[in-house]
Amino acid sequence: MKKTMIMMAVALMSALHVCAQNTKVADKELIGVWMMESMQWDGEKKTICGKESGYTQFKYYGADGEYACAEIALSKDGKVVLMPHEYGTYTFKNGKYSEMGRPVVKPEEMQMIDKTTFKGRWMTRNDVWKKVSLPQNVVRYMVDACKSKNTPANIQQSIKQVMFK
Secondary structure (H helix, E strand, C coil), rough: CCCHHHHHHHHHHHHHHHHCCCCCCCCCHHHEEEEEEEEEECCCEEEECCCCCCCEEEECCCCCCCCEEEEEEEECCCCCEEEEEEEEEEEEECCCEEEEECCCCCHEEEEEECCCEEEEECCCCCEEEEEEEHHHHHHHHHHHHCCCCCCCHHHHHHHHHCCCC
């Protein structure tokens, strides 16, 4: 009797462990603002982002597919330096992720861990991202800064004609 109860308890715990591993995070949980928590290049020590390193990255995922990405650093005098990286669109459906019209990434390159954490791999770097809450005016400013990185075609043409003749 005791042996049967132990075996049943072990079986139940194993089943619960498998169920916990297979818990799927809904795609909609990606919507919002994310900040890079850490990054680690292959063969190097992990860098914790934020105050200590003076560096982080920002990603915004809108419910309508809007996407923005920026790097953020603290200058030596303590000022925030925003470096817009890109602005465009993303898709995330059934765990399949793509941004900026690029091909869908492999599952290990973008994986939702839970509602507030995702892991990613970019080139030879592993990243951990955390969902954060920022005031809407800050979010809009950062997204608009990323958006302004997209130079209109007519301005690009003028720059090429004058500066790259």
